[in-house]
Amino acid sequence: MAFMWLLARVALAGLICLFLYRAARAAGLVTERDRLPRGRGRGRGELEVEAGPGVPSRGERFSLGPVTVLGRSPESDIVILDPYVSAKHAEIVRADSGFFVHDLGSANGTYVNGRRLSRERILRKGDRLELGDTVFRFRG
Amino acid sequence: MTRDTRNAAWGRRGPSSPDTLFATALLPGMLGMLMATLASGKLERSPGWLVLAGFSGVFLVCHVLFGRGRRVGDPVIFSLVAFLSGVGLAEVLRLDPGLAARQVGHLAMGVALSSVLVAFTPDLRVLERYRFIAAATSCVLLASTIIFGVEAGGAKSWLDLGPVAVQPSEAAKVLMVVFYAGYLKDTRALLRRSSKRLLGVLLPDLSYAGPLTLMWGLALVLLVFQRDLGAAVLFFGVFLLMLYVASGRASYVLGGAALLAAGGAACSWLFPHVRARFIVWLNPWRFMDSAGYQTVQSMFAVAAGGLIGLGPGRGMPHVIPAAPTDFVFAAICEEMGLVGGLAVIGAYALLVYRGLFWASRATDDFRALLAAGMTSLIGLQALTIIGGVLGLVPLTGVTLPFVSYGGSSMIASFAATGLVLRAAREEQEEHEKEEGRVSVEG
Numbered sequence: 271m272a273f274m275w276l277l278a279r280v281a282l283a284g285l286i287c288l289f290l291y292r293a294a295r296a297a298g299l300v301t302e303r304d305r306l307p308r309g310r311g312r313g314r315g316e317l318e319v320e321a322g323p324g325v326p327s328r329g330e331r332f333s334l335g336p337v338t339v340l341g342r343s344p345e346s347d348i349v350i351l352d353p354y355v356s357a358k359h360a361e362i363v364r365a366d367s368g369f370f371v372h373d374l375g376s377a378n379g380t381y382v383n384g385r386r387l388s389r390e391r392i393l394r395k396g397d398r399l400e401l402g403d404t405v406f407r408f409r410g
Numbered sequence: 411m412t413r414d415t416r417n418a419a420w421g422r423r424g425p426s427s428p429d430t431l432f433a434t435a436l437l438p439g440m441l442g443m444l445m446a447t448l449a450s451g452k453l454e455r456s457p458g459w460l461v462l463a464g465f466s467g468v469f470l471v472c473h474v475l476f477g478r479g480r481r482v483g484d485p486v487i488f489s490l491v492a493f494l495s496g497v498g499l500a501e502v503l504r505l506d507p508g509l510a511a512r513q514v515g516h517l518a519m520g521v522a523l524s525s526v527l528v529a530f531t532p533d534l535r536v537l538e539r540y541r542f543i544a545a546a547t548s549c550v551l552l553a554s555t556i557i558f559g560v561e562a563g564g565a566k567s568w569l570d571l572g573p574v575a576v577q578p579s580e581a582a583k584v585l586m587v588v589f590y591a592g593y594l595k596d597t598r599a600l601l602r603r604s605s606k607r608l609l610g611v612l613l614p615d616l617s618y619a620g621p622l623t624l625m626w627g628l629a630l631v632l633l634v635f636q637r638d639l640g641a642a643v644l645f646f647g648v649f650l651l652m653l654y655v656a657s658g659r660a661s662y663v664l665g666g667a668a669l670l671a672a673g674g675a676a677c678s679w680l681f682p683h684v685r686a687r688f689i690v691w692l693n694p695w696r697f698m699d700s701a702g703y704q705t706v707q708s709m710f711a712v713a714a715g716g717l718i719g720l721g722p723g724r725g726m727p728h729v730i731p732a733a734p735t736d737f738v739f740a741a742i743c744e745e746m747g748l749v750g751g752l753a754v755i756g757a758y759a760l761l762v763y764r765g766l767f768w769a770s771r772a773t774d775d776f777r778a779l780l781a782a783g784m785t786s787l788i789g790l791q792a793l794t795i796i797g798g799v800l801g802l803v804p805l806t807g808v809t810l811p812f813v814s815y816g817g818s819s820m821i822a823s824f825a826a827t828g829l830v831l832r833a834a835r836e837e838q839e840e841h842e843k844e845e846g847r848v849s850v851e852g
Contacts (some may be wrong), residue, residue, distance in 0.1 A: 275721055278445050283718040283749040285438040289493055290753050290760075292434050297760050311489045375770065377658045388771040388841065395592075 315362070315369045315393070317348070322404035325351040331409075334369060338362045340401060341374070354378045354402030361362065361394070369393045369408070378402055428479030428489075435489035436466060438753075439496015442503030442722045442746070446504035449723020457507040464514035465499055472521050483528055483831030484768065485839075490761045491690040491812055491827055497754060498813030501741050504722045505734045509815050516817040520824030526736070527828030534832060538776045541592025548585040551578035556635045579641045580822035583648075587787055587826070590649055591779035598775065639677065639684055640806030644791055646670055651786040652779060655769070691804040704731050708740035708799050712751070734815040736807055739799045754813065755796065762789040768834040781833040784826040 315334035319326045326348070332338075338347045345359040350359070356376035363370050373380040373389035380387045381400040393399070395410035440462060447458030469492045476482040479489075495517055503510035511735045515814055531537070537544075560568045568575045634642070650666040678685040686701050694702035694709075716726060727733050727741035734741075743751040765785025772778035788811045795810050797803035809816050811823035 275724070278441070279718050279721040279747075282445065282721070282746060285434070285441055286497075286746065286749055289434045289438055289489075290756050293486060293490055293493070293760050296431050296489075297764055310766050320441045342628050377667060386773050388773050388837065392708070 314363070315408065317362075317399065317406040318397075318409055320405040320407050322350070323352050326404075334362055334364065336364050337367070339374070341376075350401060350404050352402040352404050355404065359401050360387075360399075363390075367392065371399065376401070428473075428482075428485035430793050431485060431489045431817050432473050432479055432492065435493040436469060436496055438493065439500050440466060441786070442497060442500025443503055446500055446722040447723065447731055449504070450507070457511050461499065461503050461507070461510045461514055464511075465496060465517065468514070468518045468521050469495075472525055475525065481835070482835075483835035484764055486826065487761060487764050487831060487834070490757045490764075491824075494754065494757050494812040497742060497746070497750065498738060498810070498815075500722055501727075501738055501745065501813075502734045502815045504745065505728055505741060506815075509734055512817070513815055513820070516820040519817070520821045523821060524828035524831070527825065528831045528835060531832050534777050534780060534836060535774065537588060537780070537829075538592045538595070541589045544585040544592075545589035548582040548589065551582040551585070552636065554578055559636065574817070576843045577816070577818035579636070579638060580818040581825075583641070583644060583787060584784070584822050584825050584829075586645060587648060587652070587783040588780065588829075591776055591783050594652055595775045598656040608808075611626055612625060634677070638807070638839050639804075640685070640794060640808035642673075642677075642804060643670070643794060644787065644808065647790045647794075648672075648783060651790070652783045655782045656779060657723040685803045687806070691801065694801060703802050704737065705799075705805060707731070708737050709801060711740040711744040712800065715744040715751070716748045717747050718749055719743070719745045723747060735809060736795060736805075736814065737799055738810055742813070754810075755792075758789055758792040761785070765789075765830050768830065768837060772837055773840060777833045777836060781830050784830045787826055788823060 308322050311371065317332045319328055319330045319332065321328060326332075332348050335347070339346045339358055339361050340346055340350060341357050341359040342350055342352065342355045346358065354377075356374070357380070358362075358374045360371055360375040360380040363372075370390045372389065372393055373382065373387045378401075381398075382391055382393070383398050384400075393408045395408065397408040399406040399408060443458060443462045443465065447456050447462070449454070450456060450458065473479050473482075473488075476488075479485040482488045499513055499517070501508060502513050555569055555786045558569060558576070560570045569578055578604075646666070647670075650663050650670075653666070654660065654663045678688050690697055690702045690705060694705040696702065698706040711725070711727050711730055714720065719725070722745045725741075725744040727737075730737045730740055739751065739754065742754060762785050765781055765788075769778045769782035769785065772781060791808050791811055794803065794806055795808050795814075798805035809819035809827075811819065
């Protein structure tokens with residue numbers, strides 16, 4: 271009987287651990303960055319500045335690499351000096367099917383054609399990308 | 411187009427499907443209840459069987475009604491809540507079978523309320539319109555306890571309604587979060603853009619922060635009269651966390667924490683029962699026969715549990731005063747061990763993670779603030795009482811959400827969860843709409 275009770279206690283602890291493990295896995299304790307589809311897509315991507323508070327200036331063009339980080343921090347690939355832009359604001363990743371933009375948890379959000387991004391989104395030719403007061407146009 | 415990684419992860423079968431996760435969530439609670447019933451020795455006509463059946467029935471019905479967990483908003487949150495309820499119910503059953511039978515009733519009411527909120531709320535933005543009504547109701551509920559309240563444990567927070575006693579501050583907390591969310595959505599831009607500085611710290615513009623401060627002051631005054639320290643900490647703590655979410659300024663939180671510390675010092679100077687809690691917290695062993703008895707017994711219980719615990723029914727957690735309510739965490743540690751205690755803390759951590767996850771991807775500010783606020787409410791409450799039971803922070807009489815015995819607390823916690831799940835579901839519905847539109851365009 272005492273042995274059965276020990277077995278039951280061990281089983282209870284085991285079931286508790288099993289649940290916690292499964293819940294942590296289902297909760298997806300992986301970052302969005304790891305889950306983005308990556309690839310070596312052909313085609314070029316370019317961002318053109320349409321409006322902004324100064325840097326970068328209007329008309330400036332940036333070509334997009336495999337991963338492009340946009341933000342106020344000097345380490346960003348595209349540095350935007352705009353008080354409403356976060357240090358690491360958004361990221362554009364090249365995948366097989368095209369360029370995907372996603373927000374890196376910025377304070378003021380990233381908008382594509384006026385809609386706030388809640389998850390990664392593919393960029394189409396002519397899309398309007400807004401970070402703070404800075405506006406880009408995506409040229410495919 | 412990309413596949414939706416989120417839904418792909420929740421396939422029909424396999425170890426991460428909602429069915430498997432949900433079944434795994436129920437098992438520890440069910441085994442715990444079984445062990446408690448076996449240990450009590452009365453196998454025939456034991457209320458344990460009824461409690462076991464009631465618990466599994468309530469959650470299974472809910473799981474099936476929501477498309478086997480697929481339309482519940484977030485099956486992970488739902489499973490975490492089921493796990494916590496099961497473990498709590500097993501421990502309450504072991505301490506007092508009569509209370510456990512009533513707790514099954516509370517659980518059924520809570521799950522029903524939560525389901526109604528998820529399934530029948532037209533849109534969370536409707537709730538936003540009622541933010542001032544929510545604030546007024548919350549204040550009336552708090553005021554009612556001052557006038558008609560019954561005192562229990564130094565705090566006057568119970569309302570005696572004949573056959574049942576209710577704790578209106580539980581409902582008031584949830585309503586207040588609704589108000590905070592609506593109000594902060596209106597003013598967040600203004601809170602962010604202020605540029606006044608005092609000693610290098612950014613200050614909010616008084617005309618915008620004023621009404622909110624007034625609201626908080628009012629709630630705090632009510633609580634001082636009610637002498638419920640735990641509720642005051644929760645009201646203010648959740649307010650600070652939501653202010654941080656809305657403004658992104660740590661200076662507000664630091665300033666607020668300083669205010670709270672000052673308030674705590676003033677309270678301990680004014681009220682003997684608050685001062686006693688502080689003194690006992692600093693050294694419970696000096697008072698182990700009197701005011702520190704509860705804390706010391708709780709520490710003994712946690713220590714007695716060891717790694718996997720003595721098993722439900724084989725420890726002696728009933729020597730801790732208020733074991734089924736405030737001190738249920740110590741009882742869990744004694745009978746389910748370090749594993750059980752850490753799992754409970756881990757489950758709250760995951761719950762907070764998922765809640766903030768949905769808040770961060772919400773496209774609507776009100777929805778984001780509401781999800782963040784309800785999540786902070788549950789997380790902060792759990793942290794306050796677990797810390798108190800272990801002697802890490804001064805003891806306050808709040809319940810452990812979903813785990814402690816108590817109808818008001820159970821129903822309020824489920825209402826908060828229901829709103830988070832609703833926010834998650836709206837987010838998914840909106841996303842699916844957008845996905846559909848994009849593929850039509852493409």
